Amino acid sequence: xxxxxxxxxxxxxxxxxxxxxxxxxxxxxxxxxxxxxxxxxxxxxxxxxxxxxxxxxxxxxxxxxxxxxxxxxxxxxxxxxxxxxxxxxxxxxxxxxxxxxxxxxxxxxxxxxxxxxxxxxxxxxxxxxxxxxxxxxxx
Numbered sequence: 312x313x314x315x316x317x318x319x320x321x322x323x324x325x326x327x328x329x330x331x332x333x334x335x336x337x338x339x340x341x342x343x344x345x346x347x348x349x350x351x352x353x354x355x356x357x358x359x360x361x362x363x364x365x366x367x368x369x370x371x372x373x374x375x376x377x378x379x380x381x382x383x384x385x386x387x388x389x390x391x392x393x394x395x396x397x398x399x400x401x402x403x404x405x406x407x408x409x410x411x412x413x414x415x416x417x418x419x420x421x422x423x424x425x426x427x428x429x430x431x432x433x434x435x436x437x438x439x440x441x442x443x444x445x446x447x448x449x450x
Contacts, residue, residue: 340373 334342348366351357357365370380383389402408 337374341370341375344369344373 344366347369348362351362351365352359367380371377
C-alpha cells in the first residue's frame with residue numbers, strides 16, 4: 312500500500328510544474344527520481360535493492376539514458392566504500408574488534424589512556440575524574 316502511494320506521488324511529481332526555473336527538464340526529472348529514491352529508502356516502502364534498481368531504471372527513462380544512469384558506477388570509489396564497510400562488518404561480527412580492543416587495554420600503561428583521551432572530547436573539566444597516564448621522569 313505504501314509503495315503504491317509513493318509511486319503515485321512520483322507520477323504526480325512528473326506532472327507538476329518545474330521545481331527550479333534554471334534547471335533543465337532532464338535535471339528536474341533526475342531530482343524527482345532522487346527524492347523519490349530517498350523517500351522509498353527511508354520509509355522502506357520497497358526493499359532497498361528494488362528501490363535501487365527502480366531509481367536506475369527511472370533515471371534511464373527520464374531522458375538521461377542508460378549511460379547517464381549508470382555513470383556513477385564507473386568510478387572505483389563506490390566499490391571501495393562497499394569493500395571497506397564489508398570488512399568493518401566482518402571484523403565486528405567475527406569478534407576481532409573486541410579482541411583487539413581488549414588486547415590494547417591489557418597493554419602496560421594503557422588503562423588510563425582511553426579514559427583521558429575520551430574525557431578531552433567531553434569538556435576540559437571532566438578529565439579530573441579519570442586517572443592520568445604516568446609522566447616520564449626527568450633524569
